[in-house]
Amino acid sequence: MGKPVDILALKAGVLEDFAAHAARTRDSRTRLYAPGATERVHQCPICGADSADSVLRLIVYGAAYHQCPECSHCYVLDRPTKTALEQFYASDAYYAAAYTDIRAAETRVRQVAVPKAEWMVEQFERLYGRKPQSILDVGAGGGHFVHACKQMGLEARGIELSAASRDFCRSHFGFDLDSVNFTEAWHAFQGVDVVTFWGVIEHVPDPLDLLRAAARLLEGRDGLVVAEVPRWESLSTAVQTAFPDFVVRHLDPLGHIHCFTDSSIATAFELAGFAPAAAWYFGMDAYELTVQLATLLGENRVVGTLGPHIPVLQCAADQGRLSDEIVLAGRPAAIL
Numbered sequence: 254m255g256k257p258v259d260i261l262a263l264k265a266g267v268l269e270d271f272a273a274h275a276a277r278t279r280d281s282r283t284r285l286y287a288p289g290a291t292e293r294v295h296q297c298p299i300c301g302a303d304s305a306d307s308v309l310r311l312i313v314y315g316a317a318y319h320q321c322p323e324c325s326h327c328y329v330l331d332r333p334t335k336t337a338l339e340q341f342y343a344s345d346a347y348y349a350a351a352y353t354d355i356r357a358a359e360t361r362v363r364q365v366a367v368p369k370a371e372w373m374v375e376q377f378e379r380l381y382g383r384k385p386q387s388i389l390d391v392g393a394g395g396g397h398f399v400h401a402c403k404q405m406g407l408e409a410r411g412i413e414l415s416a417a418s419r420d421f422c423r424s425h426f427g428f429d430l431d432s433v434n435f436t437e438a439w440h441a442f443q444g445v446d447v448v449t450f451w452g453v454i455e456h457v458p459d460p461l462d463l464l465r466a467a468a469r470l471l472e473g474r475d476g477l478v479v480a481e482v483p484r485w486e487s488l489s490t491a492v493q494t495a496f497p498d499f500v501v502r503h504l505d506p507l508g509h510i511h512c513f514t515d516s517s518i519a520t521a522f523e524l525a526g527f528a529p530a531a532a533w534y535f536g537m538d539a540y541e542l543t544v545q546l547a548t549l550l551g552e553n554r555v556v557g558t559l560g561p562h563i564p565v566l567q568c569a570a571d572q573g574r575l576s577d578e579i580v581l582a583g584r585p586a587a588i589l
């Protein structure tokens with residue numbers, strides 16, 4: 254549990270003008286979810302249960318998050334078409350900016366990517382009694398995690414569809430990321446020990462497609478899959494339910510068309526052919542609460558005043574299993 258992060262340094266650019274950022278986010282998502290621009294999801298994307306039986310939980314910018322009564326997975330019921338989403342990720346420079354901000358790059362490597370790489374190595378070693386040799390990071394963003402793995406002496410490659418992110422990686426870290434569809438091109442990466450998805454599978458229409466491709470790649474090997482996903486049962490969900498007009502992360506329905514429960518991510522692993530082997534709980538719930546209070550009161554001072562207390566509040570959220578992120582690691586098992 255827990256991940257110590259100087260969250261205010263990480264999001265310096267966002268805090269400079271949170272209200273304007275929220276307004277921009279609200280506008281673009283409301284347009285994306287305009288009636289007629291979406292398509293209905295007919296089955297739970299994880300367990301396949303009929304979506305007609307799902308329960309409405311929250312509406313953010315016109316996007317309705319529903320919960321599956323079978324596996325408890327939460328997902329946007331009427332979502333933008335696959336083409337619309339692909340176009341967005343391929344071209345939206347503003348979205349990529351969060352991950353390619355030069356100021357935050359070193360902080361992101363040191364405080365985000367390195368701890369994740371160390372955790373991944375630790376889990377692999379615990380299962381197999383040796384360190385992994387090669388890593389494939391799917392949805393690598395600006396390449397921070399791949400860079401951290403390389404620094405640790407691991408062979409590491411990354412796949413990234415955003416051209417802006419690949420350019421950043423080349424110019425900032427000096428290596429290239431692959432631009433391929435992993436579900437079709439997975440066999441080009443034979444021999445890797447670990448496949449990672451850091452904040453990736455909640456963005457795609459069918460998360461199981463990506464996990465199943467990883468299962469085929471790792472089949473019969475001492476392998477590990479690692480996926481970080483947002484958690485529905487979290488303090489951030491409660492805070493954003495209270496302030497749905499100021500959502501810029503977590504239940505932002507542009508990126509996160511899924512929000513997992515522990516049950517639904519474990520179900521996804523089992524169905525794809527992975528047995529859960531380790532879980533890590535951490536999040537930005539206390540940060541979310543702080544920023545929303547500052548916005549509600551119109552007082553930036555709130556951020557400075559509450560900021561130093563964020564770590565102790567977040568620690569309580571993590572220990573109470575109310576954190577807004579989970580990283581689940583799994584080993585290859587029989588495909589169901």
Ligand SMILES: [Zn+2]
Nearest residue numbers: 297300321324
């Ligand atoms: Zn389900």
